Amino acid sequence: MAGILVVFGTRPEAIKLIPVVRALQRRRMAVTVCTTGQHREILDSVLHGAGLAPDIDLAIMRDDQSPIDLMARLLPRLTKVMEEERPCRVLVHGDTTTALVAAICAYHLEIPVGHVEAGLRSGDNRQPWPEEFNRKSISAIADLHFAPTAHAAKVLEAEGIPSASIHVTGNTSVDALHAIRSDPRYSGLSLGVRATLASTLGKRFILVTCHRRENHGRGLAQIATAIRAIASRGDVALGICLHPNPNAHAPLRTMLRGCEHVNLLPAPTYPDFIKLLSTAHLVLTDSGGVQEEAPALGVPVLVLRNTTERPEGIESGAARLVGSQAETIIAETYRLLDDPLAHARMKRSPFPYGDGRAGERIASILASQREADVSLLTARR
Numbered sequence: 001m002a003g004i005l006v007v008f009g010t011r012p013e014a015i016k017l018i019p020v021v022r023a024l025q026r027r028r029m030a031v032t033v034c035t036t037g038q039h040r041e042i043l044d045s046v047l048h049g050a051g052l053a054p055d056i057d058l059a060i061m062r063d064d065q066s067p068i069d070l071m072a073r074l075l076p077r078l079t080k081v082m083e084e085e086r087p088c089r090v091l092v093h094g095d096t097t098t099a100l101v102a103a104i105c106a107y108h109l110e111i112p113v114g115h116v117e118a119g120l121r122s123g124d125n126r127q128p129w130p131e132e133f134n135r136k137s138i139s140a141i142a143d144l145h146f147a148p149t150a151h152a153a154k155v156l157e158a159e160g161i162p163s164a165s166i167h168v169t170g171n172t173s174v175d176a177l178h179a180i181r182s183d184p185r186y187s188g189l190s191l192g193v194r195a196t197l198a199s200t201l202g203k204r205f206i207l208v209t210c211h212r213r214e215n216h217g218r219g220l221a222q223i224a225t226a227i228r229a230i231a232s233r234g235d236v237a238l239g240i241c242l243h244p245n246p247n248a249h250a251p252l253r254t255m256l257r258g259c260e261h262v263n264l265l266p267a268p269t270y271p272d273f274i275k276l277l278s279t280a281h282l283v284l285t286d287s288g289g290v291q292e293e294a295p296a297l298g299v300p301v302l303v304l305r306n307t308t309e310r311p312e313g314i315e316s317g318a319a320r321l322v323g324s325q326a327e328t329i330i331a332e333t334y335r336l337l338d339d340p341l342a343h344a345r346m347k348r349s350p351f352p353y354g355d356g357r358a359g360e361r362i363a364s365i366l367a368s369q370r371e372a373d374v375s376l377l378t379a380r381r
């Protein structure tokens with residue numbers, strides 16, 4: 001039966017699309033889940049944790065794959081999937097190479113595309129690279145745009161996207177957060193998390209994640225220098241989440257191994273990560289999703305980037321851009337550690353990313369669109 005083909009390939013896409021897949025399944029809508037496997041172990045960890053076995057797994061990942069290499073290998077594979085599955089619609093998320101290629105293949109096969117987390121822009125085609133280009137290109141292809149906030153919707157309208165095709169839904173990361181925190185398995189601390197938290201007793205805990213391409217090399221060296229300085233205070237403990245990409249974890253391992261009050265955490269699972277985040281006094285991160293999750297948990301965010309596509313968090317006061325220079329990271333972290341009022345202000349900021357029902361809203365809109373999609377498919381035969 002002509003269904004919706006949901007395509008993702010990375011950990012964050014899986015985390016944010018699973019709430020939509022579950023909402024579609026609750027509506028008994030035909031859904032085919034295709035993962036490209038752009039990520040591997042951290043993606044599998046999310047799928048296993050959610051009890052979701054993809055219908056199709058392209059297992060495309062290669063070590064040190066470049067975006068252009070990935071595109072070249074994905075284009076024929078995803079075209080073949082769509083020719084065989086003949087979906088009435090393709091659904092993608094965000095800004096990854098997987099999302100872009102799936103949208104391009106659908107466009108050439110005249111299959112309509114829905115875009116979850118639409119309208120995020122940094123305003124700089126080079127930052128982040130290639131995500132800014134990817135998400136702008138998907139916006140040019142999609143005919144359903146699920147914007148997480150009113151700001152993202154305005155960005156799309158300013159780019160000439162018809163208002164009738166834009167739906168403000170909230171970010172599905174909030175749905176995922178609510179789901180994991182109400183999951184009975186969430187209450188059990190894994191050994192890794194237990195050990196980390198035990199080592200932080202009596203100290204304030206700072207969580208750190210950094211994986212973005214623009215921070216590879218010099219950026220990570222500066223971040224590691226800042227971490228060593230912060231750890232030397234002696235009144236804080238740090239948990240450093242190590243992304244599986246060697247370009248993202250090798251410099252941190254080298255520079256931080258054996259550093260007192262620093263726990264190196266090899267890619268914590270999503271439930272463990274959320275548990276660590278919820279106990280943190282503050283988080284230092286270049287992640288996109290963590291800029292949404294931390295404020296949802298009342299944890300101040302210092303963003304290790306020079307730009308962000310999440311200005312809502314900056315404007316609300318929940319997050320602050322600090323870049324990747326060691327002295328700035330140190331100064332801003334010390335301010336939050338030594339000024340309780342500054343910390344309290346960030347902690348109490350209003351939350352701009354939705355109410356945890358984005359997946360339901362998206363599924364409802366897709367259901368109302370289904371008849372038109374199917375008749376388009378029939379006309380295409």
Ligand SMILES: CC(=O)N[C@@H]1[C@@H](OP(=O)(O)OP(=O)(O)OC[C@H]2O[C@@H](n3ccc(=O)[nH]c3=O)[C@H](O)[C@@H]2O)O[C@H](CO)[C@@H](O)[C@@H]1O
Nearest residue numbers: 012013093094095096131241267268269270273287288289
């Ligand atoms: C330019 C940009 O910002 N693009 C982003 C990028 O995603 P990202 O930057 O959010 O990527 P990560 O930080 O890797 O993933 C984060 C998720 O992983 C969980 N997590 C984290 C560390 C860990 O040790 N264990 C975990 O489980 C964490 O809770 C969270 O849910 O692409 C997405 C897809 O299009 C976009 O949506 C998103 O804009």
